[in-house]
Amino acid sequence: MPFYEYTAADSDGKLKTSEMEAIDRQTVISYLKDQNLLVVSVKEKTPQPLGKVFGGKISAVDKINLTENLSIMLRAGVNMPEALEVIGRDSKNPYFKQVLSDIRFGLENGKPLSEGLSNFPKDFNNVYISLVKAGEASGKLEEVLKELANQLKKEYNLISKIKGAFAYPIVLVVGLVGVMILLMTFVLPRLVAIFEGTNLQLPVTTRIIFAISQVFSYSPILTLLSFVVLAVAIVILSRQKKVKQSLNQMVFHIPVISNLLKQVELTRFARTLGNLQKSGIPILRGLEITAEALSLKSFKNVTVEAKEDIAKGVSLTNAFRKKESLFPQMIVSVMQVGEKTGNLDTLLLNLADFYEEQVDNTLRNLASLIEPVLLVIVGLAIGGMAISIILPIYQLMGSI
Known part of the structure; x- marks a missing residue:
């Protein structure tokens, strides 16, 4: 399915720019309206060249930054989809951006983080996914992510x-x-x-x-x-x-x-x-x-x-x-x-x-x-x- 980049405003007039995977443009508009958002613009993203996305890889440094920054932002009260959006926006790795976008889309549709990570076994091994799942179950995801970041660093x-x-x-x-x-x-x-x-x-x-x-x-x-x-x-x-x-x-x-x-x-x-x-x-x-x-x-x-x-x-x-x-x-x-x-x-x-x-x-x-x-x-x-x-x-x- 294609990806669409959208800009929408909430009830306070605050603009939000993000992207999501959908069958067509109308599906994106319907989803945003269901979230009580005012649609400003929706446009299909230009596909990345195959060499940049297909067969891509998340580096160890990217994974450490993701884990550490996600832990910090969650402790600061930032919701997870927004945190992933910020991390993805700062990255220069097209494949990494795409992975974070897919995970964020799952979160916005009610799926847990561990389930989103499990869609990318090449990038996130069983240790990573299991620790995240344990953090979700215990309600201490921020602490688990902090420990996981330390493990990845070492x-x-x-x-x-x-x-x-x-x-x-x-x-x-x-x-x-x-x-x-x-x-x-x-x-x-x-x-x-x-x-x-x-x-x-x-x-x-x-x-x-x-x-x-x-x-x-x-x-x-x-x-x-x-x-x-x-x-x-x-x-x-x-x-x-x-x-x-x-x-x-x-x-x-x-x-x-x-x-x-x-x-x-x-x-x-x-x-x-x-x-x-x-x-x-x-x-x-x-x-x-x-x-x-x-x-x-x-x-x-x-x-x-x-x-x-x-x-x-x-x-x-x-x-x-x-x-x-x-x-x-x-x-x-x-x-x-x-x-x-x-x-x-x-x-x-x-x-x-x-x-x-x-x-x-x-x-x-x-x-x-x-x-x-x-x-x-x-x-x-x-x-x-x-x-x-x-x-x-x-x-x-x-x-x-």
Whole structure:
């Protein structure tokens, strides 16, 4: 259905501009009259280009701003449709504007916020929707949104730290590969032409390098295009959910990286389950939602198994006690104390902060380890290539 932008005045003469989805223009006018509004103008919105709306995405920053601003405005007494209108008006993301418009239209027709969010599962996961639904049920939506905004901020900061720690190594490796490709494509083919007219017995490494360079130089544009296509394909595949889970599971078995990934998953587990418990969501449903929020398949499976054990009457502590390979004794002890004192949510959130600090320490140690190792690898790669090229040149000069 098309979207219509309208301007209407209330009984006090205050103008309101918004938009709604409807079959035709007359439906919008009838709806506004039913709301006791005086219609000033109604016009159909110009469709957004497909590239801007279709396949759009709500960024993590947009989601944080939405959650935080919505909480602030609701506490200030602004009604929810108006709050969403203000947030959408300030955004520069066309897709985000469209999503907020759809949700606002549902609110104006009596649907709860959680139902509107559930129409966009790609943008709002089960954790987000469940917490909002719990806030609506308890009448504490403003507080739940505030806690949810804090959770999203911490998750965003955690991911940013990990990306930042690996940014330098990735740039270094990409730069090395780029230099190698340029040498193979444009420099080495000229040396190959020089050595082809001689009877020198070239070293094996030199012959291999020259053979690769001849392949690259056969069609430089096609070679570079192939690498670009390969890079794009890798990026697209790595964003697929199943591929991402498989890659995460493979990386999890690398000794140095596994400890970092384990700490990240424990942070996510403790913070998600803690917030769900704080919002009053039952433990079985909380574990089910938490399992969906985890990235590693092994952690997902263990959480689902624990939920099934609890459904059979096993305590939360005992359900995780036998999973010490993934869930250490510390988190099991916290669960035990939380069950006894009734403060499971607070203890889990404190534990999440502890593991987040551990992630920071691990990232610092990892960065100090990776950088020198990469520099050695880069030095060996460039040095090996240089030696493979320089030795034949000396042989050629000696034979003259």
